[in-house]
């Protein structure tokens with residue numbers, strides 16, 4: 001079942017289109033890595049999915065209904081940009097205030113449970129303004145988790161964190177997903193961390209969804225390939241198809257040929273030489289996650 005479904009979602013600010021006929025599908029149980037360069041429209045999409053901003057056009061459905069419907073909104077936990085913390089209040093008071101506003105049956109127990117879950121049980125009586133960036137993000141996560149949401153929308157939860165802090169937040173997200181069954185949409189520029197948790201990805205570019213794909217598809221796309229440049233690419237391709245038909249061959253527009261599926265460079269070179277085809281380049285390549293996504297996000301991307 002699609003927990004989130006966006007169809008033709010559009011948002012304009014003044015005359016400028018920030019989100020443009022955007023489609024998105026998040027399945028129950030996904031950790032959905034939402035990537036795009038700065039200004040691509042991630043936050044604006046998240047705000048519409050959370051029911052915090054109204055679309056100019058198109059529709060967003062969360063749990064089959066508008067995120068603005070009470071039935072859906074109380075199932076959504078949100079951490080968008082900065083966690084909304086009151087610096088002069090303690091961590092417990094920050095949480096209690098929201099727990100009471102939500103009308104939780106046992107707010108104290110919920111607050112203690114979440115403090116422990118995010119690893120802040122020893123810091124509950126400290127003022128939020130004394131917290132490190134990582135502690136603030138963990139407290140923000142606890143705030144988003146009050147009310148036991150089934151869907152978490154996390155916009156850049158790893159922003160500004162050192163590698164250790166980013167790893168801790170990532171581990172919390174995975175635990176939430178595995179232990180509590182929470183579906184998560186998480187945007188981040190930290191592709192390395194995203195790659196360790198996402199089960200599905202969506203790539204946004206200039207307000208439009210470029211591509212949605214599963215983690216398995218990303219693995220496949222990033223797998224090793226052999227690239228060769230030959231004097232006669234059309235003939236080379238025909239020879240390779242005959243000799244290595246079981247492998248996945250891709251002809252690039254510039255005439256280069258990629259061979260996926262673990263071909264041996266020596267065998268490929270010999271097969272072409274036997275047919276009198278001169279090979280000018282032959283190398284093995286592995287695309288890493290960042291390279292793969294940067295291509296889709298646009299060259300201007302800066303992580």
Ligand SMILES: Nc1ncnc2c1ncn2[C@@H]1O[C@H](COP(=O)(O)OP(=O)(O)OP(=O)(O)O)[C@@H](O)[C@H]1O
Nearest residue numbers: 013017018019036037038039040041042043044045
């Ligand atoms: N309230 C607003 N008023 C006017 N323009 C806005 C508003 N919110 C966002 N925008 C514009 O919409 C576009 C998308 O912004 P958005 O914050 O959604 O991108 P983003 O992908 O989250 O970027 P980042 O990674 O930098 O957070 C940007 O050009 C931004 O300037």
